[in-house]
Amino acid sequence: MIGQLYAIVIDCPDPSELAGFYEKLLSLSRLHDEPEFVVLGTAAGGEVVAFQLVHDYRPPQWSVPDHPTQMHIDVKVPDLDVAEPQVLALGATLLDGSDKPVGYRVYADPVGHPFCLVTPPN
Incomplete structure (x- = not known):
């Protein structure tokens, strides 16, 4: 094994808003919440999904x-x-x-x- 999955990071124009969509879609909770970076996961730990601000998002x-x-x-x-x-x-x-x-x-x-x-x- 070379490594282990840690996170899937998704670029977006508004991390909080997009995290809200995936919170409901995947039944995850906010583990970290800043204007430029939001992390969703479970209380049990494991892999996470993160949302990263990109100003020139396409x-x-x-x-x-x-x-x-x-x-x-x-x-x-x-x-x-x-x-x-x-x-x-x-x-x-x-x-x-x-x-x-x-x-x-x-x-x-x-x-x-x-x-x-x-x-x-x-």
Whole structure:
């Protein structure tokens, strides 16, 4: 082993606001809260998701060959049809080109980062 996952850090224009979206989506709590850097995790410890202020933030684009996404998050849910209206109510957007295939759907968070709701096979 070379290393161990410590954190996923997401660039954004407003760390507190985007952290609020992911707090609800992933059922995490704020462990650290500053205007330029917010950390979410669990009381039990382990890996965290952090949000870092970028003043000249430009969102990634989904499925655009000359402007690759580079990374996205998969969120496991028991039922896509139940989870979809919940993430839309939080401020997510169903991305163009998402044909709602069985097993996953592609969304953008409130500042444009793509993520998928997935129902992996058992």
